[in-house]
Amino acid sequence: EATSFAVRVAPLGSHGQVLVLAEDQTERRRVEAVRRDFVANVSHELKTPVGALSLLAETIQDAADDPEAVTRFAGRMQHEAARLNYLVQDLITLSRIQGGEPIPIPGPVPVDEVMHEAVDRCNTKAAAKDITLVAGGTEGLRVWGDDELLVTALRNLIDNAVAYSPEHTRVVVSARPAGESVEISVSDQGIGIPESAQERIFERFFRVDAARSRATGGTGLGLAIVKHVSVAHGGEVAVWSKEGSGSTFTLRLPAFGGTAVTESHSTTTT
Ligand code: ADP
Numbered sequence: 663e664a665t666s667f668a669v670r671v672a673p674l675g676s677h678g679q680v681l682v683l684a685e686d687q688t689e690r691r692r693v694e695a696v697r698r699d700f701v702a703n704v705s706h707e708l709k710t711p712v713g714a715l716s717l718l719a720e721t722i723q724d725a726a727d728d729p730e731a732v733t734r735f736a737g738r739m740q741h742e743a744a745r746l747n748y749l750v751q752d753l754i755t756l757s758r759i760q761g762g763e764p765i766p767i768p769g770p771v772p773v774d775e776v777m778h779e780a781v782d783r784c785n786t787k788a789a790a791k792d793i794t795l796v797a798g799g800t801e802g803l804r805v806w807g808d809d810e811l812l813v814t815a816l817r818n819l820i821d822n823a824v825a826y827s828p829e830h831t832r833v834v835v836s837a838r839p840a841g842e843s844v845e846i847s848v849s850d851q852g853i854g855i856p857e858s859a860q861e862r863i864f865e866r867f868f869r870v871d872a873a874r875s876r877a878t879g880g881t882g883l884g885l886a887i888v889k890h891v892s893v894a895h896g897g898e899v900a901v902w903s904k905e906g907s908g909s910t911f912t913l914r915l916p917a918f919g920g921t922a923v924t925e926s927h928s929t930t931t932t
Contacts, residue, residue, distance in 0.1 A: 666691055701775035703764040703867045705755065707882070709747040745879065747811055752883040756866070757815060759890045765808045768895075770918040773837045773844060774800035776809060780816035781835060784824055791829045795820070803844050807895045812915075815891040818884040819848040819911045824879040826909070827852030842920050843897065846913045854905040863901065864889040888913070 670683040718739045725731040759765070781797045788795045805812070816835070823833040829872045831851040838845050855863060855870060867882040869875040877880060885899075888911070892899045896916050903909035
């Protein structure tokens with residue numbers, strides 16, 4: 663993108679001198695463009711389920727004397743309403759954390775609790791595809807942060823692992839100490855992500871395959887949420903993926919107390 667300047671000229675003293683102020687506005691313009699794109703994207707994403715809902719409502723009115731059709735269309739309305747609900751929930755979560763500010767009241771969070779809560783919420787979806795969810799390796803690990811946000815982030819990663827994997831595969835959720843951090847990974851045996859897209863998947867509404875994402879109920883905001891949650895915690899998220907063989911997402915989060923292993927679980931070293 664081209665560099666842009668705002669130039670202001672002010673008279674200076676009485677000798678015909680002027681003061682020229684040139685302000686680099688490139689960054690401000692870029693931020694504005696991103697915001698405009700975001701609003702346009704949100705409007706577009708909201709229009710789809712709202713449009714479907716009004717169409718279905720009309721159809722139901724026309725089918726009033728066919729109870730079977732009414733039931734079927736009502737089911738589809740429920741499905742669209744649920745999608746709308748997910749989208750609004752994700753938007754609310756994102757607006758709470760994307761300001762780049764640290765989380766308000768952090769505390770010590772046991773990794774096994776976050777992991778089990780996140781896994782619990784994904785179990786039904788995994789079972790429907792006969793995907794085995796394996797979780798472990800959290801013994802004594804604690805991170806510094808907000809438990810609800812961390813569950814949200816991890817749930818999004820597991821949700822994706824399940825959504826972009828074929829039936830009868832495994833998703834492994836694990837954690838390990840890494841210096842002053844804890845690394846939590848989610849590995850799948852799914853479709854993978856082309857290398858050219860790996861940088862962009864954390865952008866809001868970026869999808870490798872939009873049709874597929876919508877079909878799996880994706881809002882396109884999951885990884886943006888994961889990224890902002892990790893940044894708000896002073897951590898980061900990374901992806902490793904190979905098309906056709908699977909993906910691993912790793913959250914690296916500051917350990918509680920500055921060391922990954924708590925007193926009671928650490929072994930004495932000399
Ligand atoms: P979505 O709601 O579309 O899943 P996300 O922000 O969670 O939105 O993910 C963005 C895109 O990244 C997805 O549309 C998908 O193309 C890709 N993606 C995310 N996780 C995985 C994964 N585990 N395996 C393959 N592709 C993935």
